[in-house]
Amino acid sequence: MGVFAWLKGTKIVNKFELKVAWRHLLTSHGQTELTVGAVAVGVLLVVFLSSLINGLQVGLVEDVVGSIPHVIVEAASHEAKPLWQMPGNGGNAGAVITKVEKMSSQKQKISEWRRMCETISMIPGVQSAAPSAVGSGFASRGAKNVGAVIFGVDPAEELKVKSFAARFVQGDFSKIDQQNVAIGIKMADDLGANIGSRIRVTSNEGVTQTFRVAALFDMGIENANEAWVYVGLSAAQGMLKIGKDITTINVRGRDLFSANRIANQIRTFTSLKVSSWMESNKAFLDTLKAQNSAALIIQTMTLLASAFGVASVMIVFVVQKSRDIGILKSMGATATQIQKIFMLEGLGVGVGGALLGSAIGTGLCFIVQNTFLPGETFGGKPATLVPMAWDFKYVMAASLVAVVVGLMSSVIPARRASKLDPVEAIRHG
Amino acid sequence: MDKRKMPVVKTVGISKRYGEGVGTWALRGVNFDVAPGEFVAIVGASGSGKSTLLNMIGALDQPTSGAVYINGQNTSYLDENALAALRGDTLGFIFQFHYLLNEFSILENALMPFSIRKGGPSRDDRQWVEELFCRVGLQDSMHCRPKQLSGGQQQRGAIVRALANRPKVVLADEPTGNLDSRNGAMVFDLLRELNTTFGTGFVLVTHDDRLAREAARIVAVEDGRIVANYCVEEVEREASQLRHSEK
Numbered sequence A: 001m002g003v004f005a006w007l008k009g010t011k012i013v014n015k016f017e018l019k020v021a022w023r024h025l026l027t028s029h030g031q032t033e034l035t036v037g038a039v040a041v042g043v044l045l046v047v048f049l050s051s052l053i054n055g056l057q058v059g060l061v062e063d064v065v066g067s068i069p070h071v072i073v074e075a076a077s078h079e080a081k082p083l084w085q086m087p088g089n090g091g092n093a094g095a096v097i098t099k100v101e102k103m104s105s106q107k108q109k110i111s112e113w114r115r116m117c118e119t120i121s122m123i124p125g126v127q128s129a130a131p132s133a134v135g136s137g138f139a140s141r142g143a144k145n146v147g148a149v150i151f152g153v154d155p156a157e158e159l160k161v162k163s164f165a166a167r168f169v170q171g172d173f174s175k176i177d178q179q180n181v182a183i184g185i186k187m188a189d190d191l192g193a194n195i196g197s198r199i200r201v202t203s204n205e206g207v208t209q210t211f212r213v214a215a216l217f218d219m220g221i222e223n224a225n226e227a228w229v230y231v232g233l234s235a236a237q238g239m240l241k242i243g244k245d246i247t248t249i250n251v252r253g254r255d256l257f258s259a260n261r262i263a264n265q266i267r268t269f270t271s272l273k274v275s276s277w278m279e280s281n282k283a284f285l286d287t288l289k290a291q292n293s294a295a296l297i298i299q300t301m302t303l304l305a306s307a308f309g310v311a312s313v314m315i316v317f318v319v320q321k322s323r324d325i326g327i328l329k330s331m332g333a334t335a336t337q338i339q340k341i342f343m344l345e346g347l348g349v350g351v352g353g354a355l356l357g358s359a360i361g362t363g364l365c366f367i368v369q370n371t372f373l374p375g376e377t378f379g380g381k382p383a384t385l386v387p388m389a390w391d392f393k394y395v396m397a398a399s400l401v402a403v404v405v406g407l408m409s410s411v412i413p414a415r416r417a418s419k420l421d422p423v424e425a426i427r428h429g
Numbered sequence B: 001m002d003k004r005k006m007p008v009v010k011t012v013g014i015s016k017r018y019g020e021g022v023g024t025w026a027l028r029g030v031n032f033d034v035a036p037g038e039f040v041a042i043v044g045a046s047g048s049g050k051s052t053l054l055n056m057i058g059a060l061d062q063p064t065s066g067a068v069y070i071n072g073q074n075t076s077y078l079d080e081n082a083l084a085a086l087r088g089d090t091l092g093f094i095f096q097f098h099y100l101l102n103e104f105s106i107l108e109n110a111l112m113p114f115s116i117r118k119g120g121p122s123r124d125d126r127q128w129v130e131e132l133f134c135r136v137g138l139q140d141s142m143h144c145r146p147k148q149l150s151g152g153q154q155q156r157g158a159i160v161r162a163l164a165n166r167p168k169v170v171l172a173d174e175p176t177g178n179l180d181s182r183n184g185a186m187v188f189d190l191l192r193e194l195n196t197t198f199g200t201g202f203v204l205v206t207h208d209d210r211l212a213r214e215a216a217r218i219v220a221v222e223d224g225r226i227v228a229n230y231c232v233e234e235v236e237r238e239a240s241q242l243r244h245s246e247k
């Protein structure tokens, strides 16, 4: 076996120790299978569980973050705040006002946005920054009328900051411009519109424009499907009466989880409102963290259980082999040699368990990963039986831990073996 | 002292107590030595301390008081690893039960001392061990596992292993105790033969007085003491002289 050959090369162990350990493992009447099995189950569980949790989280994060940018830079909150959150309203504590008042008069905009986009793009880790003009209004078709959030974007740029291309279920998002619009499937339903239908979009600023539906999307979020309206940037600028300015810069980092760092860096050079998806979805991230801790605890427990299993079988094994140990000692084997023999056996069990567990775990992951549920999606992709995202690093980590577990759980049995009194061992043979 | 005459093992007033306090005194001040190439039989009743003595000589156990010298070295000054080395180089062991390792063929068992001590047998070592197998009549069963052999064959395999490392003395605790009388006699004769052919010393514990009488020297142990220690030849010479003078 490779590990054994390597160990021999290092001169840490010699041929004799390897040979005895190897023979013991091969002719142990089921103990080897048992201990290797115990380790393999641990490894299998770690690989499978990690892949599962990862798959779930990747899917969830995709669902949550895929349709929003990692970092948003805004002129100010374009959504009006409820009155009780407004400054200078402190004396009014008794009055509970829940109705959200629109404050279209307080229009905020970013004028120097081209320079700003360039600067942001130069921050390390930033993939791209795209301008957009966002405002509210409503969409109508015939007598039907629904509230709308109007996003004015350059479709090519927008696709660089949001990984939502797969979410357009019909039509072509890149076609949106002055005359073409993309709406959610829910809105299309509500308006009775379809690809090619004409709808009217009216901004809160009172500008109405007619568009042709060029694309339909399903963002996986109810709100978005109901109210989001994508139009060309200049169309939105006109409707929101902001001239050549914009309201929002959407930023995408190369790494999803560098959003906070990027946001902080942007804050250093602008007083605009900057928010990262991680800040806005703290509760969600906390849930993920809790999930990770739970998984870690389960995995640790499993590996601990494997370790105890291996250790107890090994101790029984040492007792069974005590006569042999006495003989080896009478033939001149030192305590160190005896200890190495049993440590090697632990190592062998660890390596065997790691290989077996990794193989089965990986196999299971791939089977599950390729069992698709027809017609369902998760994380913007066709849904599988269970969402799985197998990664070689789980196999590496689990295997490494298994080898350490095998080695560590053999320490006490090996020490016992080495301390065995040869006379006792032979007497009670 | 002449190196050749120096005892291979020598005990000076060794006592052994098992347990704490009063305990059991298994040995009480035993002086005993084995010259190179000697064939000694230790006899005595059950519980008299024969095995204990043999374990002391083999440095498998430490005496409560007194000293054991192996090859002129006081074993009480040696650490565990040095003792193991000394055992491996100087002594061979045969036990009542064959005590071969079941996972290995008897040839591998016999070559084990070389693996332990120097990483593997040389060509010479191999030849020597194969010759030993021929001597004990196991040349055709060398590659068998112990379980595939009869009790007598197993014990002969154990003898080969004990002799493999060319020890100066082989310590055997009732090597025939587990064999029927025919096989026992055969193993005993074999030991005698190996003693005369290769000059290997033997110290063997036996219950069988008939076999003991074949030894060159008989040591009788009783209650942890040596109560008789005589050369069979001398005794017979004296006996015959006695008979002559009676005439």
Ligand SMILES: Nc1ncnc2c1ncn2[C@@H]1O[C@H](COP(=O)(O)OP(=O)(O)OP(=O)(O)O)[C@@H](O)[C@H]1O
Pocket (backbone or CB within 6 Å): B018, B019, B024, B025, B026, B044, B045, B046, B047, B048, B049, B050, B051, B052, B053
């Ligand atoms: N490990 C031990 N612990 C306690 N007492 C022991 C131990 N080994 C031997 N004894 C005691 O020491 C005494 C001598 O034992 P030993 O085994 O040397 O006798 P023996 O002459 O070999 O007997 P046998 O012919 O039955 O093998 C006995 O009384 C025995 O009970």
Ligand SMILES: [Mg+2]
Pocket (backbone or CB within 6 Å): B050, B051, B052, B173
């Ligand atoms: Mg005995």
